[in-house]
Amino acid sequence: xxxxxxxxxxxxxxxxxxxxxxxxxxxxxxxxxxxxxxxxxxxxxxxxxxxxxxxxxxxxxxxxxxxxxxxxxxxxxxxxxxxxxxxxxxxxxxxxxxxxxxxxxxxxxxxxxxxxxxxxxxxxxxxxxxxxxxxxxxxxxxxxxxxxxxxxxxxxxxxxxxxxxxxxxxxxxxxxxxxxxxxxxxxxxxxxxxxxxxxxxxxxxxxxxxxxxxxxxxxxxxxxxxxxxxxxxxxxxxxxxxxxxxxxxxxxxxxxxxxxxxxxxxxxxxxxxxxxxxxxxxxxxxxxxxxxxxxxxxxxxxxxxxxxxxxxxxxxxxxxx
Amino acid sequence: xxxxxxxxxxxxxxxxxxxxxxxxxxxxxxxxxxxxxxxxxxxxxxxxxxxxxxxxxxxxxxxxxxxxxxxxxxxxxxxxxxxxxxxxxxxxxxxxxxxxxxxxxxxxxxxxxxxxxxxxxxxxxxxxxxxxxxxxxxxxxxxxxxxxxxxxxxxxxxxxxxxxxxxxxxxxxxxxxxxxxxxxxxxxxxxxxxxxxxxxxxxxxxxxxxxxxxxxxxxxxxxxxxxxxxxxxxxxxxxxxxxxxxxxxxxxxxxxxxxxxxxxxxxxxxxxxxxxxxxxxxxxxxxxxxxxxxxxxxxxxxxxxxxxxxxxxxxxxxxxxxxxxxxxxxxxxxxxxxxxxxxxxxxxxxxxxxxxxxxxxxxxxxxxxxxxxxxxxxxxxxxxxxxxxxxxxxxxxxxxxxxxxxxxxxxxxxxxxxxxxxxxxxxxxxxxxxxxxxxxxxxxxxxxxxxxxxxxxxxxxxxxxxxxxxxxxxxxxxxxxxxxxxxxxxxxxxxxxxxxxxxxxxxxxxxxxxxxxxxxxxxxxxxxxxxxxxxxxxxxxxxxxxxxxxxxxxxxxxxxxxxxxxxx
Numbered sequence: 042x043x044x045x046x047x048x049x050x051x052x053x054x055x056x057x058x059x060x061x062x063x064x065x066x067x068x069x070x071x072x073x074x075x076x077x078x079x080x081x082x083x084x085x086x087x088x089x090x091x092x093x094x095x096x097x098x099x100x101x102x103x104x105x106x107x108x109x110x111x112x113x114x115x116x117x118x119x120x121x122x123x124x125x126x127x128x129x130x131x132x133x134x135x136x137x138x139x140x141x142x143x144x145x146x147x148x149x150x151x152x153x154x155x156x157x158x159x160x161x162x163x164x165x166x167x168x169x170x171x172x173x174x175x176x177x178x179x180x181x182x183x184x185x186x187x188x189x190x191x192x193x194x195x196x197x198x199x200x201x202x203x204x205x206x207x208x209x210x211x212x213x214x215x216x217x218x219x220x221x222x223x224x225x226x227x228x229x230x231x232x233x234x235x236x237x238x239x240x241x242x243x244x245x246x247x248x249x250x251x252x253x254x255x256x257x258x259x260x261x262x263x264x265x266x267x268x269x270x271x272x273x274x275x276x277x278x279x280x281x282x283x284x285x286x287x288x289x290x291x292x293x294x295x296x297x298x299x300x301x302x303x304x305x306x307x308x309x310x311x312x313x314x315x316x317x318x319x320x321x322x323x324x325x326x327x328x329x330x331x332x333x334x335x336x337x338x339x340x341x342x343x344x345x346x347x348x349x350x351x352x353x354x355x356x357x358x359x360x361x362x
Numbered sequence: 363x364x365x366x367x368x369x370x371x372x373x374x375x376x377x378x379x380x381x382x383x384x385x386x387x388x389x390x391x392x393x394x395x396x397x398x399x400x401x402x403x404x405x406x407x408x409x410x411x412x413x414x415x416x417x418x419x420x421x422x423x424x425x426x427x428x429x430x431x432x433x434x435x436x437x438x439x440x441x442x443x444x445x446x447x448x449x450x451x452x453x454x455x456x457x458x459x460x461x462x463x464x465x466x467x468x469x470x471x472x473x474x475x476x477x478x479x480x481x482x483x484x485x486x487x488x489x490x491x492x493x494x495x496x497x498x499x500x501x502x503x504x505x506x507x508x509x510x511x512x513x514x515x516x517x518x519x520x521x522x523x524x525x526x527x528x529x530x531x532x533x534x535x536x537x538x539x540x541x542x543x544x545x546x547x548x549x550x551x552x553x554x555x556x557x558x559x560x561x562x563x564x565x566x567x568x569x570x571x572x573x574x575x576x577x578x579x580x581x582x583x584x585x586x587x588x589x590x591x592x593x594x595x596x597x598x599x600x601x602x603x604x605x606x607x608x609x610x611x612x613x614x615x616x617x618x619x620x621x622x623x624x625x626x627x628x629x630x631x632x633x634x635x636x637x638x639x640x641x642x643x644x645x646x647x648x649x650x651x652x653x654x655x656x657x658x659x660x661x662x663x664x665x666x667x668x669x670x671x672x673x674x675x676x677x678x679x680x681x682x683x684x685x686x687x688x689x690x691x692x693x694x695x696x697x698x699x700x701x702x703x704x705x706x707x708x709x710x711x712x713x714x715x716x717x718x719x720x721x722x723x724x725x726x727x728x729x730x731x732x733x734x735x736x737x738x739x740x741x742x743x744x745x746x747x748x749x750x751x752x753x754x755x756x757x758x759x760x761x762x763x764x765x766x767x768x769x770x771x772x773x774x775x776x777x778x779x780x781x782x783x784x785x786x787x788x789x790x791x792x793x794x795x796x797x798x799x800x801x802x803x804x805x806x807x808x809x810x811x812x813x814x815x816x817x818x819x820x821x822x823x824x825x826x827x828x829x830x831x832x833x834x835x836x837x838x839x840x841x842x843x844x845x846x847x848x849x850x851x852x853x854x855x856x857x858x859x860x861x862x863x864x865x866x867x868x869x870x871x872x873x874x875x876x877x878x879x880x881x882x883x884x885x886x887x888x889x890x891x892x893x894x895x896x897x898x899x900x901x902x903x904x905x906x907x908x909x910x911x912x913x914x915x916x917x918x919x920x921x922x923x924x925x926x927x928x929x930x
Contacts, residue, residue, distance in 0.1 A: 101864075104463045104481045127876075189659070194650050195582075216654035217887070304654050305590055305598075305879035306887070320872060324456055326477060327864040 098333040104326075118333035131317040134223075134310060138294040141227040143287055149231050150238035151280070155268055157239060158246045170243075173236025181233075185301035188229050192216055216302060219310035226298055241283070242276050249275040278359040285353060285361045289346040292338045314338065412443035415736060418469035420462075421793055422723070425450040426783075434752060434791035444740050448793040468728035471737060473797040475722040476860045479511055479518045484726035485734055486516040494735050495742035501525060501799060505719045507926050512860070512919065519726040520741065520799045524719035527811065528804035530847070532714070533820040533839045536676035538600060538610055539698030539713045540564055543670055544831050546571045547697060552834045555700065555843055559708055561605065561638055564701045565647070568670050572647060578668045578694075585647030587672040588639070589660045590883060594678060599878050601673050602632035605703040607710035609847075612857025613871060614916055621924060623856055623916045625909055627878055628901045631703055639886045640893045653883040661685075667694035692827040700844050714844040715855075717802075722858050725798055745799050747806065753795045754812045756780075761789065762813070770809045770816060777823055780813065853923040859916055867915035870908045877903050 067074065098118055100111040122128055153173065160166040176184065191198050194212035203209045215221055253271050262270065296315035303311030314334060322331030347362070354360045427448060428435060439445050449469060451458060456477070462468055463481040478484055488510075491499050498520070502509055505525070510517050542564070547553065550567060558567055565586070572585045589597040603615045603626050614623040626632055642648050649655075649663070663669050664682035667689075672679075676698070686695050700711030725741075727734050743749060755762045755770055761780070762772045772780070779785045786792060801811045810816040820839065821829070832838065861868045881900035888896055 186656075186658070189654070189656065212650075214650055214654065217651075301656070305595075305883040306653050308876070308880050320876075321869070323460065325863040325868055325872070326456075326460070326480075330864075 095332060095336055097329050098336050100329055102329045102332075104328070114329075118327075118330045119337070121330065122333055122337065125321075127312070127317065130309060131312045131314050134299075135292055135294040135313045135315075138223050138226055138299070138313065139291040141223055142230050142294065143291070145227045145231050146234060146238060146287075147280070147284070149235045151242060151273075151276070153235055154239040154242035154246065154276075155272060157243060158272060159264065159268075170236065170239070174240065175236070176233045177237035179233065181295075181297035182301060184229060184233055185298055188225065189216060189302060192225070216304065217306045219307040222302070222307045222310040225302065226295075229298060229302075230295075241279060245276040245279040246272055281353055281359040282361055285346060285349045288349040289342045291345060292341055414439070414443045414445060415733065416445045416447055417471055417731075417737065417740075418447045418449065419725075419793060420449045420458075420469045420472045420474070421797055422451050422455050422458075422473040423796070424452065425793065426787055428791070428793060429788040432788055432791065433757070434789065435794075437752065438744075438791065438794075442740050442743060444736075446794060450793075466730075468730045470728060470731040471725050472728050473522075473723065473725050475519065477863075478726065478728075479514075480863075483728050484518040485729055485731070486514075486518060487520070487727065487738065488517045490727075490734060490738045491517070495738045497745050498738070498742045498799060501745050501801070508719055508923075509721055510926075512922055512926075519722075519724040521720045522724040522797045522800065523802065524717045525799070525801065526716070526803040527801055530716055530803070531810075531815065531817070532841050533815055533817060534676070535698045535714055535841045535844060536680075537698075537714055538596075538604060538673070538675045539844065540601075540673050540701035541671055541676075541696035542567065542699055543667075543694050544697055544827075545693040546670055548693065548831070548834075549574070555835075556708060559700050559711070560702055560704050561635065562704075564671070564699060565638065565642055568647060569645065571670055579666070581666065581668055584649045584663060584669045585671070586639075586642055586652075587649050587660065587663065587669050588652045588886075589655075589657065589672070589674065589678075590653050590879065591655065591657045591660065594657055595875070595879060597672070597674050597678070598882055599627065599875070602626050602629065602635050604711070604713060605635055605701070605707070606631050607702065607707045607712055609712040609715040609850075609854065610857065611855055612859075613874065614856055614913065616851070616853070616856055616920065618851045621851075621853065621917075621920055623920060624913055625874065625904075627874060628904045633897055634703060636882060636885055636897070637893055640888065640890060643886055644890050648886070653887070665689075667691045671696075687825075692825050697840055698843055709845065711845050712847065714841060715847045716850050718850055718855055718858070720858075722860070723797070741799060744794070745801070747801070750801045750811060751805070753791055753800070756789065768807055768809075769818070770813070771819060771822070772813060777813075777819075852927050853920040856916055856920065859919045861912070861915055865915070866908055866911035870912040873907050874904060874909065874912070877907075 099113060099115060101114050101117075102111055157166055157170060160169070179187075192200070192215035194200055194214055197212070197215075199215065200209075200212040204212065215225060249271060253275075254267055257267050257271060292314060294313045294315075296313065296319070299311045299313050300316055300319075303316070318331050318334045321327065322329075322334060350360050350362050425448075427450070435446065447469075459474060459477045462472070463478070463483065468478075468483050472478060472483065474483070491502070502517075502520070502525070505521075509519075509521055542558075546567060547558075549571060553567075558564060568585045572583050575583055577583060589595070599613070600610065603611060606615070608615045611623070613625055613627070615626045616623045639648065649669075651659075655663070661679060661682040664672070664679050665685040667686060683695055686692070698713060700713055702708055702711055727737050731737055744753065751758075758764060761776055762770050763776075764770055779789070803815075804810055810819070813819050817838065824832070832840070835842075837843070861871055877900065881896060881903070885893055885896040885900065
């Protein structure tokens with residue numbers, strides 16, 4: 042069954058590529074052009090104009106001085122970034138936490154979506170869905186508070202649970218061991234975002250043609266077969282698009298949760314690029330360094346997005362650009 | 363044809379709507395500007411002496427807006443014709459300053475320091491004060507050179523705290539100290555201060571108490587707490603300097619004979635202190651979670667009354683202390699002890715200090731202010747004794763009374779009112795007073811500038827428990843546990859020295875801080891036989907930093923201060 046869908050798409054694509062923009066089409070679509078103008082203006086104004094600020098990265102920027110009085114320093118700030126011993130560490134932490142969050146995030150969201158999709162009782166399904174996506178609306182400050190309370194050695198629920206199950210003999214200082222930190226952040230992210238992330242998959246699943254399921258029924262497929270051969274391939278395009286977008290964000294491992302849960306004992310595992318930039322850039326009014334780090338992140342993100350996109354194109358999957 | 367026209371029309375309508383939506387943010391700003399222009403126009407038309415003026419004020423601390431009919435602001439409006447529009451800090455102050463600087467959108471009066479000075483946000487005040495504000499000039503005259511910005515030699519902010527009149531007398535200690543619960547001293551039979559003023563004696567006191575009282579209110583007793591959260595990690599890093607009899611200079615100790623500063627993080631006396639903490643931890647007296655908890659959790663623990671002792675600055679756990687008092691757990695509130703490294707330093711404690719003039723913070727007038735003379739004249743009026751009494755004590759007869767000897771006092775009801783935050787919003791001018799220039803110490807008539815420093819007021823406001831406790835020691839105030847502070851060295855305090863953002867010195871000090879945060883908790887929590895190894899690694903990491911740049915900057919500024927401040 043899924044092969045049919047793929048073949049269909051393959052046929053569509055070459056047609057699209059033939060579309061050459063002519064003056065005639067422009068004229069014919071002028072209403073559309075007009076409608077998109079404000080958004081074009083919006084993007085130029087808020088996404089491209091601020092990029093002029095990138096010149097800051099090559100200056101010793103002082104807010105009080107005018108543009109022409111700024112001191113130009115070339116790649117000094119980039120050099121500071123890449124030569125600092127701490128930077129490699131925060132880069133490692135950022136990548137590791139991003140990767141963990143990426144994998145955990147996708148796996149749990151798709152699993153939950155699959156399970157929810159199988160539930161036929163609408164009320165129960167909606168209740169579970171609502172409960173699971175509610176934490177999304179909590180601020181990280183609150184979630185970090187909840188997490189550190191849950192992990193407390195005194196009356197934290199995790200330690201109490203493990204103690205009563207007899208798995209440990211005395212409470213573990215979860216937030217005091219660097220080795221646990223990435224896992225704690227990953228788990229906290231899953232708890233907060235899993236319900237929210239399922240929404241898009243559920244909507245993708247609901248757009249799958251019911252005829253496919255009926256046909257599979259006739260062919261004698263059971264639930265697992267249907268999940269594997271119909272539901273999962275059905276959400277694949279959505280999954281790939283989301284994956285490409287997430288890959289672009291891999292250097293944004295987040296800031297709040299690491300900042301709020303981190304402490305001196307785990308600093309080697311908890312500091313991300315954003316925290317590093319806050320410490321040595323923004324909070325020292327060294328906007329130039331912060332900008333340099335921002336450029337670095339953007340460049341890496343663009344490269345990653347294009348790479349992911351190209352790979353996806355090569356293996357015949359959905360693409361974004 | 364008609365159809366296309368219609369389509370085109372609807373497209374245009376849509377376009378207009380979306381553009382107006384996108385630009386609505388800018389639109390409201392434009393409106394504000396035009397209305398303020400109007401008000402300036404009317405101002406120039408009738409230049410009466412006290413024509414009403416509204417000043418926008420930024421206060422760099424969280425706070426609440428006063429009520430509309432706040433009686434002190436009403437009085438200021440009636441007499442000075444000045445109305446205020448306050449903006450309080452929400453969130454992170456550095457961020458707020460960054461936004462202010464980037465946009466150049468400053469209120470008339472801003473409570474800030476070096477960031478704004480460096481950004482050119484303030485106008486210089488020395489001529490303004492000399493010409494238009496005689497009272498303010500008298501107020502700052504003894505510190506005239508001190509309050510100048512070291513880099514430009516100009517005065518940009520009016521320091522808020524530290525200008526004392528008359529005898530130095532303080533009823534409460536808000537500075538650093540090793541604190542101990544009153545109950546602990548009571549149980550130990552009120553040992554005299556010289557029996558509990560070394561590190562060993564202090565922790566012995568704690569150990570004995572915890573042994574006898576393993577739980578407080580059914581929950582495990584916590585022997586010692588070290589807060590290390592975020593910038594409040596001074597609880598972890600500052601003690602070594604105090605243990606050898608120095609006042610709080612921040613990250614360095616200064617030799618007052620040679621006036622040379624050096625960092626103390628890697629010194630032997632620092633090691634001795636952290637080794638002691640390591641030992642305390644091995645005995646189970648240190649809170650297990652002490653290095654992973656955040657500030658709120660720390661306060662919650664203190665407020666539960668289970669924490670026997672900690673090193674901290676008095677102002678840093680004020681809300682926990684208030685909470686203990688509210689719960690009626692006065693015996694669980696704290697006493698500052700003059701704990702020293704060993705007996706040889708006894709009697710040289712410098713926990714209580716004479717507050718130096720606070721040179722880095724206060725109100726400044728920004729380049730956006732339309733009438734700086736008017737503003738400085740307003741501050742000039744507010745610094746007179748009459749207005750200071752109104753701002754600090756309130757209105758005579760309403761908020762305080764005067765006895766036949768001319769001493770100010772309050773009835774219990776007035777005292778409760780003054781501590782009631784809701785009452786304060788309607789009856790105190792905190793927005794303009796807290797960060798504004800103020801008199802501290804005593805007025806010319808002998809009354810204390812603020813009710814809290816009036817000795818009889820202080821004693822009358824104490825609970826019965828506190829009265830009994832102080833009587834047992836024969837003290838009148840808790841500050842008597844500490845040595846009465848000697849005169850400040852000229853260049854004191856070094857922590858106020860502006861380490862220029864982004865400089866080598868700043869990077870070194872930030873990295874030193876990072877190292878302390880990383881290694882000290884690890885060393886303290888390590889098994890006792892591993893302490894030395896971790897400590898040595900810490901010291902060798904420190905030696906790799908450009909500490910010299912940091913020390914040089916401080917020493918250079920100390921020399922600058924000695925040169926420029928001596929001739930005051």
